[in-house]
Amino acid sequence: MSLLLCVSVRAEVLHLATGDDYAPFTGKVLPGQGMLTQVVRASLAEQGTAITLDWLPWNRGYLKAKRGDYDATFPYVRSAEREAEFLYSAPIYVAEQFVFSRADDHVELDDLPTMIGRRLCYPLGWQPPAAIQQLLDQGVLRRHSPLGLQECARLLLLKRDDLFIADRNLGDSALRTAGADPEQFHRSRAPFQSNTLHVIVSRQHPRAAELIERFNRGLEALKARGEYEQLIESYVQ
Numbered sequence: 001m002s003l004l005l006c007v008s009v010r011a012e013v014l015h016l017a018t019g020d021d022y023a024p025f026t027g028k029v030l031p032g033q034g035m036l037t038q039v040v041r042a043s044l045a046e047q048g049t050a051i052t053l054d055w056l057p058w059n060r061g062y063l064k065a066k067r068g069d070y071d072a073t074f075p076y077v078r079s080a081e082r083e084a085e086f087l088y089s090a091p092i093y094v095a096e097q098f099v100f101s102r103a104d105d106h107v108e109l110d111d112l113p114t115m116i117g118r119r120l121c122y123p124l125g126w127q128p129p130a131a132i133q134q135l136l137d138q139g140v141l142r143r144h145s146p147l148g149l150q151e152c153a154r155l156l157l158l159k160r161d162d163l164f165i166a167d168r169n170l171g172d173s174a175l176r177t178a179g180a181d182p183e184q185f186h187r188s189r190a191p192f193q194s195n196t197l198h199v200i201v202s203r204q205h206p207r208a209a210e211l212i213e214r215f216n217r218g219l220e221a222l223k224a225r226g227e228y229e230q231l232i233e234s235y236v237q
Contacts, residue, residue, distance in 0.1 A: 013050045014071040014211070016040070017061035019125070021148035023173040025075055025093070025197070028055055036075045038231050039092050039219070040199060046218035057147070058125030068204050071211060075197035079127045082200065087208045090216045091196035093232070095167035097129055099188040100175075102156055106186045107163045112140070119144050121152035121161035129193045132165060153178035156185070167195075 018026045018037065026034035032041075037053070044051055056064065065073035066085055075092060076082060101107035107114060115135065122128055124145040128136065135141045144161055146152060152164040153174045166174065168187070175182055199215055201208045222228040 015052050017054045017056050017070045017073045019058040020055045043218035046221045047214045066202050068202050072199050072201045074199040076200050077195040086200035087212045089199040089212050093197040095195045096191035097193045100171045101163045101186050103184050103186050109192045118162040121155050121164040123148050149174040150178045153180050
């Protein structure tokens, strides 16, 4: 009986959702479907768990995971609203947020007067950092929300938007994918905030705590063997 139970557990398949065009983290056409897709797969495989992965618009995937239509979704930053609805895994990546603007029109967050009236390009379904959300609430910034960060890079070049905010690796990847010359853009002198990215499971899921614990065990095992660092470094390079 114990052997049958063990085989049953190891044969389990979890159903996950994520969004496309979030290079280098997730993307259908990226190697391994993205850096963090590889991390998630490997962490769960470490625990004997396979996954299916559906690619949905970010808002739709989030709402379906919230309802329990999916066992989990990723990668998401912490927010008070989300924490009321989801359990979070241990961090799967630490993202340093930078401001990207045009080389001929530098934008720095510490120069508030230059921010007034600017158009922020921030993709649909993404949760702005708290400092940026405050500027939006105050009317200092106006938000435009296309479907992906690559579109933000193109819109900055067309001067339809003024800035976007992203992790260094994510922003640089978006510029490359959009075919933009890096010299046409300015990245802020220093990161203004660090965020952690996570796998999240709806609190409505009957096994939410168990799934998060299982994922965390697998992630820790990858890190202990140095495999996590190898996955990250292969993309950063």
